Amino acid sequence: MRVIVSGISGSGRSDAVAELEQYLKQNYPQKKLVVMNTNRMMWGTAQELGMDVKREKMLDLSPPTLRALRSTVFERILREVEEHEEKHEEVAIIINTHATFRWREHLMPGWDFFYLTKLKPDLFLTIINVLNDIYETLEANPLWGGMNNRLQLGIWQEEEAFTTKLMAEILKKPFYIIARRQPPNTLYKLIFEHEVSEKVYLSYPMTHIRDDVKKKEIDDLTQELRNLGFVVFDPGTMELEKSHIDIPEDIRIFDFYQTVYRDFQLIDQGTMVVVFYPEIVHSSGVVNEQAYGFRNNKYVFAVFPAKNYSPFTSFFADKTFFSVEQLISFLKDEFIPSRNRKE
Numbered sequence: 001m002r003v004i005v006s007g008i009s010g011s012g013r014s015d016a017v018a019e020l021e022q023y024l025k026q027n028y029p030q031k032k033l034v035v036m037n038t039n040r041m042m043w044g045t046a047q048e049l050g051m052d053v054k055r056e057k058m059l060d061l062s063p064p065t066l067r068a069l070r071s072t073v074f075e076r077i078l079r080e081v082e083e084h085e086e087k088h089e090e091v092a093i094i095i096n097t098h099a100t101f102r103w104r105e106h107l108m109p110g111w112d113f114f115y116l117t118k119l120k121p122d123l124f125l126t127i128i129n130v131l132n133d134i135y136e137t138l139e140a141n142p143l144w145g146g147m148n149n150r151l152q153l154g155i156w157q158e159e160e161a162f163t164t165k166l167m168a169e170i171l172k173k174p175f176y177i178i179a180r181r182q183p184p185n186t187l188y189k190l191i192f193e194h195e196v197s198e199k200v201y202l203s204y205p206m207t208h209i210r211d212d213v214k215k216k217e218i219d220d221l222t223q224e225l226r227n228l229g230f231v232v233f234d235p236g237t238m239e240l241e242k243s244h245i246d247i248p249e250d251i252r253i254f255d256f257y258q259t260v261y262r263d264f265q266l267i268d269q270g271t272m273v274v275v276f277y278p279e280i281v282h283s284s285g286v287v288n289e290q291a292y293g294f295r296n297n298k299y300v301f302a303v304f305p306a307k308n309y310s311p312f313t314s315f316f317a318d319k320t321f322f323s324v325e326q327l328i329s330f331l332k333d334e335f336i337p338s339r340n341r342k343e
Contacts, residue, residue, distance in 0.1 A: 179234070
């Protein structure tokens with residue numbers, strides 16, 4: 001399994017991969033994982049070649065020099081990938097990389113499509129993160145501090161995911177965006193159990209649910225679904241903290257639109273939508289996500305805690321339940337066994 005994991009600077013991409021490595025050591029020590037970090041390899045290769053390059057000036061190198069250095073690194077990656085696959089029959093190899101760089105207001109490639117077609121990855125993933133987290137991480141980094149603008153970071157993250165998705169589409173391979181705040185089990189499932197894992201988008205009211213007890217019910221359902229073996233895409237892991245009073249209006253507008261497109265992407269990359277109302281409140285997001293999933297060939301299962309629901313609630317659902325217990329019982333006793341029989 002050859003996996004491209006992309007993500008912009010400050011997204012926490014490398015931390016997510018490191019957490020996956022630790023997760024494997026603790027839970028699946030028999031699994032073989034190899035990680036190749038292109039940033040570190042670029043710097044290391046420059047040192048080996050005796051290039052007088054300051055690390056903070058790497059992206060200021062001329063385009064021909066950067067291309068030559070990148071080509072040297074990817075030739076090495078191709079060799080090492082083949083060596084690892086010869087030694088281990090089943091090994092997952094992660095190429096931890098940028099798809100793009102946004103440096104000094106200029107968009108630069110992080111990949112060479114020539115080597116992409118030679119590597120032939122099996123899976124493409126992009127780690128995304130909340131803009132505030134990215135901003136604060138980069139501001140604390142000597143290489144990036146003082147150069148950051150939240151809106152530009154949001155645009156760069158969008159470009160990163162778009163470019164990675166384009167690569168996947170060219171090679172006709174699966175592509176997923178994954179929030180940095182998702183647990184390492186998500187990466188594990190997508191990489192090691194990609195073909196057999198059901199992928200669920202959990203849709204629930206976010207704006208109007210304030211009660212901590214109700215929020216815990218959402219968390220509990222998320223965990224129950226994971227315990228059943230599902231990959232759960234939780235939109236709450238990408239919510240912009242509204243408590244940040246220094247967020248300019250243009251960032252709020254950008255996040256406003258990005259939320260819709262991002263959540264639809266999360267639905268697109270799944271096989272199922274689970275709709276959960278911990279209490280009956282208005283939620284335009286849930287209504288639209290439920291209809292979007294239903295109309296786009298996803299299984300939709302809804303939990304609505306009242307028997308006098310609207311016809312529209314059940315029309316855009318394959319099944320409607322009055323409680324989480326009923327939903328879990330159905331998934332465990334009927335849905336999962338039926339899917340296993342089909343396989």
